[in-house]
Each structure stands twice: as structure tokens, then as C-alpha cells.
Amino acid sequence: DTGVSQNPRHKITKRGQNVTFRCDPISEHNRLYWYRQTLGQGPEFLTYFQNEAQLEKSRLLSDRFSAERPKGSFSTLEIQRTEQGDSAMYLCASSMRRGGREYGYTFGSGTRLTVV
Amino acid sequence: TQLLEQSPQFLSIQEGENLTVYCNSSSVFSSLQWYRQEPGEGPVLLVTVVTGGEVKKLKRLTFQFGDARKDSSLHITAAQPGDTGLYLCAGRDGSSNTGKLIFGQGTTLQVKP
Numbered sequence: 068d069t070g071v072s073q074n075p076r077h078k079i080t081k082r083g084q085n086v087t088f089r090c091d092p093i094s095e096h097n098r099l100y101w102y103r104q105t106l107g108q109g110p111e112f113l114t115y116f117q118n119e120a121q122l123e124k125s126r127l128l129s130d131r132f133s134a135e136r137p138k139g140s141f142s143t144l145e146i147q148r149t150e151q152g153d154s155a156m157y158l159c160a161s162s163m164r165r166g167g168r169e170y171g172y173t174f175g176s177g178t179r180l181t182v183v
Numbered sequence: 184t185q186l187l188e189q190s191p192q193f194l195s196i197q198e199g200e201n202l203t204v205y206c207n208s209s210s211v212f213s214s215l216q217w218y219r220q221e222p223g224e225g226p227v228l229l230v231t232v233v234t235g236g237e238v239k240k241l242k243r244l245t246f247q248f249g250d251a252r253k254d255s256s257l258h259i260t261a262a263q264p265g266d267t268g269l270y271l272c273a274g275r276d277g278s279s280n281t282g283k284l285i286f287g288q289g290t291t292l293q294v295k296p
Contacts, residue, residue: 109286
């Protein structure tokens with residue numbers, strides 16, 4: 068297993084366009100998280116899944132954002148009608164939740180989005 | 184709303200010096216993690232502390248979790264240029280089963296040769 072994989076690594080898009088990012092977690096992990104990080108700041112939580120169920124969404128996740136994890140494996144994050152304020156690094160992380168504990172929390176390398 | 188405040192935000196030191204980074208909150212966390220992040224990459228986990236008062240060492244890095252599990256510190260001895268990077272603390276909510284992490288704003292460390 069090569070860890071958490073995110074694609075694309077970089078995306079430049081024009082304001083108003085839709086973009087979609089993909090995250091492939093570590094294969095045996097049942098939890099998957101999305102975070103957003105702007106330059107010089109710590110990551111901010113957006114949403115997370117346990118298997119295919121989306122269990123929590125941050126208020127940061129406006130109705131232009133949608134995330135899915137249809138088969139409990141990979142996940143996609145879509146941003147509709149992008150705005151310049153959406154420019155950030157989008158990070159995915161995965162972990163295994165078992166017996167009330169969480170193991171192996173691992174981040175991917177992120178997708179850098181630039182909206183021009 | 185749970186918040187973690189890190190200090191200092193920026194630190195530039197000479198090789199061989201010691202430093203301490205602080206992570207403080209008014210909230211209790213069930214665990215606290217420290218990460219190091221290079222430009223253009225995701226955070227990489229350094230350590231997780233779980234028990235109040237716990238001290239963990241990783242080579243020249245010493246991590247401490249406060250007795251009340253509201254604060255933590257990272258001490259680096261004899262810093263090296265390879266220690267340069269963004270250091271992040273992150274806490275897990277002590278009152279729920281959520282796995283989401285609350286991050287501090289980070290400390291950018293530059294170690295000059």
C-alpha cells in the first residue's frame with residue numbers, strides 16, 4: 068500500500084467552473100476525512116465518512132461543496148461555481164476506527180487548487 | 184468551539200540552538216498529535232500523546248501533554264537545518280466519537296546553518 072493518494076496534485080481553474088478531486092485512502096481504513104488548508108495556516112476540517120456514510124459536515128462546507136464515498140473506498144470532493152476564496156490546499160486523510168479507538172491517521176499530499 | 188493556539192507563529196534560529204513550541208487551549212482533548220509539514224506536502228505525524236502529564240521523546244524532539252490535557256509543548260534540542268518546516272499541533276475532541284482533528288495555526292520553523 069502506498070498510503071493516501073490524492074489526484075490531481077495541482078488544479079488551476081477559472082472562477083465559476085466546477086472542479087472535482089479524488090482521494091484513495093489506505094485500503095483497510097474505514098474512515099476518510101477532508102480538510103482545507105490555506106497558506107501559513109493549519110488544516111480546517113470539512114467533512115468525514117465512516118465507510119460510505121457521511122457522518123459530519125463543517126459549517127465551512129457551503130452548498131457549493133459536495134463529497135461522496137459511494138462504495139466506502141475512494142472519495143470525491145466537488146466544488147461547484149468556484150470562487151477565488153476557494154483557493155487552498157485540499158487534504159484527505161484516512162484511518163481505521165475499531166473497538167472505540169482510531170489507528171493509523173494518515174494524510175495524503177493534497178490537491179492545490181488555484182482559482183483565477 | 185474548540186480552538187488550539189500555537190506560539191510562536193514564526194521562529195528563525197541558528198543550527199545548534201534549542202527551541203520550544205507551545206500549543207494551548209481552554210478545551211480538554213482526548214489526545215493531541217504533533218505533525219510536521221513540508222511545503223506542498225501533507226502533514227506527517229510525529230507523535231500522539233494521550234495521558235495527562237505524558238512525555239514522549241523522538242530523538243532530539245521532546246513532547247509533553249499537560250496534566251489537564253488542554254495544552255502541549257514540543258521541545259527541540261540542538262536544532263538542525265533538516266528540522267525546518269511547519270509544525271502543527273492537533274487535538275481530538277474529548278467528548279465525542281468524532282475522529283476530526285482541531286489544528287493549531289502552526290509554527291513555521293527555519294533553522295539556519
